[in-house]
Amino acid sequence: MxxxxxxxxxxxxxxxxxxxxxxxxxxxxxxxxxxxxxxxxxxxxxxxxxxxxxxxxxxxxxxxxxxxxxxxxxxxxxxxxxxxxxxxxxxxxxxxxxxxxxxxxxxxxxxxxxxxxxxxxxxxxxxxxxxxxxxxxxxxxxxxxxxxxxxxxxxxxxxxxxxxxxxxxxxxxxxxxxxxxxxxxxxxxxxxxxxxxxxxxxxxxxxxxxxxxxxxxxxxxxxxxxxxxxxxxxxxxxxxxxxxxxxPLCLAAAAAPPPLPEKPGYIRFLDEKLELGEPVLYVAFGSQGELSKEQFEEIAKGLEQSEVSFLWVLRTAAAAANSGLDLEEFDSVEFEERVRGRGVVVKEWVDQVRVLRHGGVGGFLSHAGWNSFMESICGGVPVIAMPFVADQHLNARFVVEEAGAGLRVWPRGGSVRGLVMAEEVERKVRELMMGGEEGAEVRRKVAEYRDAAWHAMxxxxxxxxxxxxxxxxxxxxxxxxx
Missing domain, CATH: 3.40.50.2000 (Glycogen Phosphorylase B;)
Known part of the structure; x- marks a missing residue:
């Protein structure tokens, strides 16, 4: 046979x-x-x-x-x-x-x-x-x-x-x-x-x-x-x-991040803030967004005025240059000096998944890219959505209005597009990071989605x-x- x-x-x-x-x-x-x-x-x-x-x-x-x-x-x-x-x-x-x-x-x-x-x-x-x-x-x-x-x-x-x-x-x-x-x-x-x-x-x-x-x-x-x-x-x-x-496909990565030969400065900063009980806002807008010099300055002013600790990743140098923005000019010694001790600006690649799963991170000011949202959900970190191009505006609608997993900063003038002023950035950052009622509800929803996401995988x-x-x-x- x-x-x-x-x-x-x-x-x-x-x-x-x-x-x-x-x-x-x-x-x-x-x-x-x-x-x-x-x-x-x-x-x-x-x-x-x-x-x-x-x-x-x-x-x-x-x-x-x-x-x-x-x-x-x-x-x-x-x-x-x-x-x-x-x-x-x-x-x-x-x-x-x-x-x-x-x-x-x-x-x-x-x-x-x-x-x-x-x-x-x-x-x-x-x-x-x-x-x-x-x-x-x-x-x-x-x-x-x-x-x-x-x-x-x-x-x-x-x-x-x-x-x-x-x-x-x-x-x-x-x-x-x-x-x-x-x-x-x-x-x-x-x-x-x-x-x-x-x-x-x-x-x-x-x-x-x-x-x-x-x-x-x-x-x-x-x-x-x-x-x-x-x-x-x-x-x-x-x-x-x-x-x-x-x-979320990001959960198919290795069960635990490999140990780093040496902790980068941004991880040491998060460790220090975690020990002090001061949650950090992670700020990153992806690799393709074209932000104007004026918008960069409004974001910086809003972060400074919020009095919240933050880690801001400026890995958009090429896009910034296309907008006529000199990051060296923007990221001045004066700005870093004014936020020293509670704000860190990084101009190199960071391990975003590692950052969002760090216990010291309490929020994510994001361009509302879908991968970033999935990574944020899996880390149990609520989002402040600030969309710019492509599918980001629809993603922001879903994240904020459908899923209830984030807040949104709105441009001046009533449109979903345009310049977001520093006062709006400051207001939403404070709402999320300082225990506002709306921010607390968002945290509750994100915790539910985090558990559901891990169970799904x-x-x-x-x-x-x-x-x-x-x-x-x-x-x-x-x-x-x-």
């Missing part, structure tokens, strides 16, 4: 978009899939490979394949292979478009994989990978860097255009399917908030992305079902393809059960080769 064939090992190909915020969650996903004994191959470029390999150090069974990044692309400086290093956001469109030139080398590499690829997980900006998946007859899962709420709103804007009935960017409009919810056009970016989006290459790219989502076999969501249940259910029942909540939790379901379903889907 012939022996039964051994079950085929699932082999997931993961292809992140070349930006730190897009890459890190998918590296965490690779860790999760390895825990289920799947073979993993991560595709990237030579310049993006070193930090990926460093993050995966100690993880067996994950291969990293480097593809050549296209050269001589108009609008993309030579040698730049990551969005975080682009000179300005105006280079974003040609950068995304240029990735299409990687398709041939990607498919040639897929031919060599052993065991053969069984599923491709790729970023929404890499829509062309759907065609590659079909040529190999395997399912493709799409990854979008924001949460389910924002992704659902973008789809509703494109499909049903509820904002077309209002002329003003700040006039509220109801959202179909969600009678409790009103938004404004300023809560999203063009072309999503255009009342009559014009034809053009950028709009064509957006529709290509959305069509590739629709034709994929699922969407990987860096969130957990208990927090976004309403929007996951709406997506699965009315939009699709199926959303798989597998997060435990064996038997919602995200781990969804991971098992995803692996099973991707192994049963038959895709005709094209």
């Amino acid at each position: 012939a022996a039964s064939p051994l079950p085929r090992i699932p082999h997931f190909v993961i292809f992140p978009f070349m930006a730190q915020g897009h890459t890190i969650p998918l590296i965490y996903l690779a860790r999760l899939l390895r825990r289920r004994s799947a073979a993993i191959t991560i595709f990237t470029t030579a310049a993006n490979s070193p930090p990926i390999r460093a993050t995966l150090r100690g993880v067996d069974g994950v291969s990293v394949v480097e593809l050549p990044f296209p050269e001589n692309i108009d609008g993309v400086p030579p040698g730049v292979e990551n969005v975080d290093k682009l000179p300005s956001l105006s280079s974003f469109f040609p950068f995304v478009k240029s990735t299409k030139l990687m398709q041939n080398s990607f498919e040639q590499a897929l031919e060599t994989l052993d065991p053969p690829v069984s599923c491709i997980v790729s970023d929404v900006f890499l829509d062309w990978t759907l065609r590659s998946a079909r040529r190999f007859g395997v399912p493709r899962l799409c990854f979008y860097v924001t949460g389910q709420f924002s992704f659902t709103m973008y789809q509703i804007f494109l499909r049903e255009r509820p904002h077309a009935a209002v002329d003003s960017l700040d006039e509220p409009f109801p959202v179909p399917g969600f009678p409790h919810l009103t938004l404004t056009r300023n809560d999203s970016e063009p072309p999503f908030n255009d009342t009559e989006p014009s034809a053009g290459p950028f709009m064509a790219m957006v529709f290509e992305h959305m069509e590739s989502v629709r034709m994929s076999q699922g969407v990987v969501v860096n969130s957990f079902y208990e927090m976004e249940k309403r929007y996951v259910d709406h997506w699965n029942e009315n939009i699709g393809p199926k959303a798989y909540c597998l997060g 435990e064996e038997g939790g919602s995200s781990m059960l969804t991971l098992d379901l995803l692996i099973h379903e991707m192994g049963t889907i038959e895709i005709a080769k094209t």
